[in-house]
Amino acid sequence: MSSFLKVATLGEVPEADRGLVVEAFGRYIAIFKVGGSFHAVDNRCLHEGASLGDGFLDGGIVTCPWHGWQYDLASGACINNPKLKLRTFPVRVEGDDILIEI
Numbered sequence: 211m212s213s214f215l216k217v218a219t220l221g222e223v224p225e226a227d228r229g230l231v232v233e234a235f236g237r238y239i240a241i242f243k244v245g246g247s248f249h250a251v252d253n254r255c256l257h258e259g260a261s262l263g264d265g266f267l268d269g270g271i272v273t274c275p276w277h278g279w280q281y282d283l284a285s286g287a288c289i290n291n292p293k294l295k296l297r298t299f300p301v302r303v304e305g306d307d308i309l310i311e312i
């Protein structure tokens with residue numbers, strides 16, 4: 211059974227460039243604001259495990275801060291290796307709160 215959990219408030223997610231890393235459901239999840247919407251993905255880079263929340267955000271693509279692998283935040287797809295995909299999580303906004311589903 212899935213459930214939504216409040217993980218942050220709107221003001222905690224950076225407006226640009228970076229993400230916010232939260233701990234929920236026993237894992238670290240990076241939340242990014244892209245335009246007017248939010249995306250949540252596993253925070254761990256599939257290359258060597260860097261924190262993607264500390265990566266560089268540009269137009270829905272996050273670039274890993276260690277070696278530059280890139281991910282499409284909407285799908286989780288790794289641009290450098292089409293066989294790899296980050297786990298993504300549905301995001302819901304309720305008032306000032308950001309909730310994710312796992």
Ligand code: FES
Nearest residue numbers: 255257258274277
């Ligand atoms: S750890 Fe992310 S590209 Fe190497």
